[in-house]
Amino acid sequence: MWRGSDTWVMPSHAQAARVADGSLDLAICWVERPDLDALELDARLVGTDRLYAVSMGQDASPVEAGHLTVLLDSDEASWSSWNRYAAEFARESGARVVRVDDGGVTGSTFFDHVRRLRGPVLNNPKGQNDATPSDLVRRPVIDPMPVWTWSLVWRRGEANPSVHAVVDAFTADTDASALTEPGRG
Structure with missing residues (x-):
């Protein structure tokens, strides 16, 4: 939970x-x-919910799904549905998968992962309304749109x-x- x-x-x-x-x-x-x-x-x-990418900087232009990183969390009890969706999206789009074990698919730890990875990362639907820190930007995802x-x-x-x-x-x-x-x- x-x-x-x-x-x-x-x-x-x-x-x-x-x-x-x-x-x-x-x-x-x-x-x-x-x-x-x-x-x-x-x-x-x-x-x-149309998902978006979060990345470093101010470039808010659309990003192709194949250029994303998708986070999967090792906590299957909490994130099974997200992990299944995200893994399938990555397979279909060619996005890169990064596994985390810190609950960092949403919240402040998610933003820390975006900074560490230094590229666009697909957001989680639980983070749709989280305020984006000023050093990061939301970007629409295309081809395909999640x-x-x-x-x-x-x-x-x-x-x-x-x-x-x-x-x-x-x-x-x-x-x-x-x-x-x-x-x-």
Whole structure:
């Protein structure tokens, strides 16, 4: 678990598992199709985060995904979902993978890694709203554009009409345009 602004946040894979075991009726998380099938869950998209790179200096121009570094953390209990996403993104784009063991895929330690690596590093969705230090800059990523998806998950075959009402209400106005914008492919 990691600490959000004022609450403890469970990682996506833990949230999905809690819905599958019945300790939660619904959860918002990142999930892949094989996980849905294995855990017997259904899901609907509720939002997306376009990820960006952080690098040294003031050059805010777009950076090609193949020129990025992607951090993977050795703490699988906390970062399994991120590690799976990031590893696949690196494989598909040609980005370089650097393994860390200090929780440095987000927060101030992430910024320390950017300084140490001296090149553009893909940010983590948990760091989307972190203030960027003045010696670093955010840069859009292209070819492909990384998009982190957030889905609302519930148990397949759920009989409770209240759960379905929440799903319908919560996903009614979902904007999936980030998944089809130019630069995605």
